[in-house]
Amino acid sequence: MKYSSEAVERAIHELCKLPGIGRKSAQRHVFYLLKSPDEEVNNLANALMELKTKVRYCSICFNITEHDPCPICKSERRNKSIICVVEEANDIIAFENTGEYKGLYHVLGGVLSPLDGVGPDDLRIKELLARLGENIDEVILATNPNTEGEATAIYLAKLIKPLNIKLSRIARGIPVGADLEYADELTLARALEGRMDF
Amino acid sequence: MKYSSEAVERAIHELCKLPGIGRKSAQRHVFYLLKSPDEEVNNLANALMELKTKVRYCSICFNITEHDPCPICKSERRNKSIICVVEEANDIIAFENTGEYKGLYHVLGGVLSPLDGVGPDDLRIKELLARLGENIDEVILATNPNTEGEATAIYLAKLIKPLNIKLSRIARGIPVGADLEYADELTLARALEGRMDF
Numbered sequence: 001m002k003y004s005s006e007a008v009e010r011a012i013h014e015l016c017k018l019p020g021i022g023r024k025s026a027q028r029h030v031f032y033l034l035k036s037p038d039e040e041v042n043n044l045a046n047a048l049m050e051l052k053t054k055v056r057y058c059s060i061c062f063n064i065t066e067h068d069p070c071p072i073c074k075s076e077r078r079n080k081s082i083i084c085v086v087e088e089a090n091d092i093i094a095f096e097n098t099g100e101y102k103g104l105y106h107v108l109g110g111v112l113s114p115l116d117g118v119g120p121d122d123l124r125i126k127e128l129l130a131r132l133g134e135n136i137d138e139v140i141l142a143t144n145p146n147t148e149g150e151a152t153a154i155y156l157a158k159l160i161k162p163l164n165i166k167l168s169r170i171a172r173g174i175p176v177g178a179d180l181e182y183a184d185e186l187t188l189a190r191a192l193e194g195r196m197d198f
Numbered sequence: 199m200k201y202s203s204e205a206v207e208r209a210i211h212e213l214c215k216l217p218g219i220g221r222k223s224a225q226r227h228v229f230y231l232l233k234s235p236d237e238e239v240n241n242l243a244n245a246l247m248e249l250k251t252k253v254r255y256c257s258i259c260f261n262i263t264e265h266d267p268c269p270i271c272k273s274e275r276r277n278k279s280i281i282c283v284v285e286e287a288n289d290i291i292a293f294e295n296t297g298e299y300k301g302l303y304h305v306l307g308g309v310l311s312p313l314d315g316v317g318p319d320d321l322r323i324k325e326l327l328a329r330l331g332e333n334i335d336e337v338i339l340a341t342n343p344n345t346e347g348e349a350t351a352i353y354l355a356k357l358i359k360p361l362n363i364k365l366s367r368i369a370r371g372i373p374v375g376a377d378l379e380y381a382d383e384l385t386l387a388r389a390l391e392g393r394m395d396f
Contacts, residue, residue, distance in 0.1 A: 045243040
């Protein structure tokens, strides 16, 4: 299954490295690009290269940004006494879209995962602890509600509890619009556990 | 749902233009690239740009190639008296993978589709007819077995029949490994119509 053109093979090979893109999708993309005007292909290639030259990490919260510190850390309208700890920068977008959170963030850059060789030193935990000075009232642990995310939250809780800062974990329960019948036992158990006064 | 970085937004916007890539996938790709080494991103961007600088169309069969004419048209080991007419250059790969076909190809560059404004002049039909000289014994019509593909095959047949060249259409029938029970009526009807002596 080889094309006679090395350039086509190379483009397919490079596109295949992207997450969730297999050889068939890569082929479709390459044929689409071959039919597109030069300008469009150059725009795509330049946009990808600019990712590396223009985008950096905020030195405070490690959000992705073009200007350091990032607009959230720099904003005067955010509540600087709350930090929401997330795994990746794209989790910030999810929270920002709710419009419900006005505090700051801290991006860990992953989760503890001993099987993948990711330990506490590979995450930005030291940097988080350094931020927890006198002005911080609450830390919200918003790692994903899966095994690694929970383990990371528990690890962080052990480090932060002694500092006498209010610590919370985002609620796990039935998603809005979902059906109780199809909820798994663990989610239902968490939903019961986290029930609130009505 | 906007990122604070314009470069990230631009990369997502450009990636979304690829077929079958939505905003969510584009975001995943961008975050993957942000975490990848510079070299990998540059390799991808360069590979995409090379598509436009290095890859051209064979002046005989319109296959994609880096050298004109393409390796198939140039090869001394191909049967130059048969032409297999396909819609797109990637269809050639599918036939080459069978290892069963040793003739030449002709890429139409699409199919007749009046609704999309694609008429006979938008396909490489003139170029196909110009190739049908004395040395061609057979033309195989291998457009896709869907409405547009069939219509294009019928259109081509009308043009080629008067030239007194053997004309054939690839067989439509039950795919190997499939189940009769789940075959649609039209496919089953074609399978009956095209039955062969046993």
